[in-house]
Amino acid sequence: MRELVRQNFRYFLLAILAGIALRLFFTFRFPGVTTDSFVYGDIAKNWLQHGIYGLSGTEEISPTYIRLPGYPAFLAFIFAIFGMEHYRAVLATQMFVDIGTCFAIADMARRIISPRAAKAAFVLAAVCPFLANYAAAALTETLEIFFTALALDFTIVGLDGLTGRGKGFAKPDSGTNQEGKKRTGSPTQSTTGKGATSVVPTNVGFQAPRAGVSSRGKTRTSAWLACGIAIAGAILLRPDGGLLLISICAYLAWLMLRHHHPISQVLKAGMIIVIVSLAPLMPWTLRNLHTMRRFEPLAPRYANEEGEYVPMGFNRWIKTWIADYVSVEEIYWPVPGAAIDSAKLPNRAFDTSEQKKQTLQLINDYNQVLHIDPDLDAPFAALATARVHAAPLRYYVWLPLLRITDMWLRPRTEMLPADSRWWEFNDDPKWSAVAVAFGAIGLAYVLAALFGLVRGRSIRHLGLLLAFVLLRSAFLGTLEKPEPRYTLECYVTMIVAASALFAETRH
Numbered sequence: 001m002r003e004l005v006r007q008n009f010r011y012f013l014l015a016i017l018a019g020i021a022l023r024l025f026f027t028f029r030f031p032g033v034t035t036d037s038f039v040y041g042d043i044a045k046n047w048l049q050h051g052i053y054g055l056s057g058t059e060e061i062s063p064t065y066i067r068l069p070g071y072p073a074f075l076a077f078i079f080a081i082f083g084m085e086h087y088r089a090v091l092a093t094q095m096f097v098d099i100g101t102c103f104a105i106a107d108m109a110r111r112i113i114s115p116r117a118a119k120a121a122f123v124l125a126a127v128c129p130f131l132a133n134y135a136a137a138a139l140t141e142t143l144e145i146f147f148t149a150l151a152l153d154f155t156i157v158g159l160d161g162l163t164g165r166g167k168g169f170a171k172p173d174s175g176t177n178q179e180g181k182k183r184t185g186s187p188t189q190s191t192t193g194k195g196a197t198s199v200v201p202t203n204v205g206f207q208a209p210r211a212g213v214s215s216r217g218k219t220r221t222s223a224w225l226a227c228g229i230a231i232a233g234a235i236l237l238r239p240d241g242g243l244l245l246i247s248i249c250a251y252l253a254w255l256m257l258r259h260h261h262p263i264s265q266v267l268k269a270g271m272i273i274v275i276v277s278l279a280p281l282m283p284w285t286l287r288n289l290h291t292m293r294r295f296e297p298l299a300p301r302y303a304n305e306e307g308e309y310v311p312m313g314f315n316r317w318i319k320t321w322i323a324d325y326v327s328v329e330e331i332y333w334p335v336p337g338a339a340i341d342s343a344k345l346p347n348r349a350f351d352t353s354e355q356k357k358q359t360l361q362l363i364n365d366y367n368q369v370l371h372i373d374p375d376l377d378a379p380f381a382a383l384a385t386a387r388v389h390a391a392p393l394r395y396y397v398w399l400p401l402l403r404i405t406d407m408w409l410r411p412r413t414e415m416l417p418a419d420s421r422w423w424e425f426n427d428d429p430k431w432s433a434v435a436v437a438f439g440a441i442g443l444a445y446v447l448a449a450l451f452g453l454v455r456g457r458s459i460r461h462l463g464l465l466l467a468f469v470l471l472r473s474a475f476l477g478t479l480e481k482p483e484p485r486y487t488l489e490c491y492v493t494m495i496v497a498a499s500a501l502f503a504e505t506r507h
Contacts, residue, residue, distance in 0.1 A: 117503040235281065
């Protein structure tokens with residue numbers, strides 16, 4: 001990758017400057033320091049100042065496990081250098097991390113498509129407004145996307161080490177022949193990522209030095225170790241980072257069963273990834289056993305403290321009708337603590353007039369007390385059971401598909417002042433235009449990726465990219481809060497697929 005950057009220095013410099021300018025725009029105009037940001041920040045501050053991983057109370061600091069330690073550790077590192085609660089420094093650091101993500105995405109495209117595709121992938125990542133917007137938010141997204149890109153990139157490096165001579169490396173397109181001519185060594189050197197050495201034509205004959213086998217083995221092992229570390233970073237940020245581990249291991253198993261790769265090497269790779277990625281969870285799990293008196297290797301799904309009641313009946317009822325992000329803002333998030341406007345419920349929340357009357361009564365009961373206890377939760381649970389029994393396909397198939405579609409395609413303006421009900425055009429015309437523009441840009445990225453997949457034969461390890469996207473999308477469909485930000489990790493693979501459109505066709 002370094003050689004590609006050196007040969008196209010002006011191109012990458014302009015792309016970097018454009019990416020930085022876009023991220024600075026969001027940082028200064030629309031900095032995202034949310035309620036979740038302050039929760040992470042409070043944990044980081046207490047951890048740094050008092051040695052307690054906990055949340056501040058009225059009288060004391062209470063230990064907690066509602067958030068994994070990855071992002072609080074990152075914030076504590078920034079706070080220790082720049083001062084407590086210096087969120088501008090956090091956003092500035094994330095800006096450069098996000099530029100690093102652009103390089104990781106470009107390197108993936110270079111390895112599995114071509115150097116020309118790598119250049120396109122870098123620009124697509126650098127100017128992506130959705131990545132830039134979340135780089136300006138003190139949330140886990142930017143780091144999660146970064147570790148996702150690293151893990152997938154190192155997986156590709158490791159997979160290249162499992163292939164024979166000349167296999168597993170992107171062929172050069174006609175626009176990059178000069179890079180290919182500079183090759184004089186072993187093709188195994190391309191797994192080091194030190195330049196555009198991965199573009200050697202597979203029909204070039206030469207005698208690899210004996211040291212190449214040993215070098216390839218060391219590179220392969222280092223790649224799997226680095227992949228495990230990157231996955232560990234993703235998991236320590238958010239529990240759903242584990243989907244990255246599952247998808248990579250599933251792809252390794254598929255390669256072993258279908259492509260007859262050496263079983264011992266694939267098993268070794270899988271063991272390294274699993275052990276390295278899960279090892280950092282051991283101290284966290286032991287801490288929770290010792291301090292919280294509970295076995296919790298990750299974090300509670302509903303971010304609830306020990307002993308805090310979770311209204312599972314209400315949550316299940318939500319899943320019997322919720323399909324879009326706007327209902328998350330209007331119905332799901334206000335509970336508990338704020339009143340629910342029953343007029344915001346969509347028609348699909350009711351099957352019959354009797355059920356509508358029952359639902360509105362439950363909402364009214366909640367609005368009287370602004371919290372849900374077991375007595376109020378039971379009727380919600382019964383209502384949910386009745387709705388699931390009446391239409392199981394709706395609950396298990398159609399609504400999850402609608403939630404997935406909404407997370408992928410709705411305008412990603414949730415971090416901007418735009419109205420979530422963008423299709424009603426009741427907002428300021430400026431923000432209505434922004435919502436439409438963001439929707440069009442998001443659709444363009446998705447379509448570019450789909451058209452890039454048409455060139456699937458030119459994308460090596462396409463199964464790895466698809467496994468991650470499909471597994472993550474399927475998981476997101478099970479959630480009762482379809483937030484578009486949860487699909488941003490998939491933009492890593494989507495941009496790589498889209499970059500195939502820019503790889504020059506070989507005849």
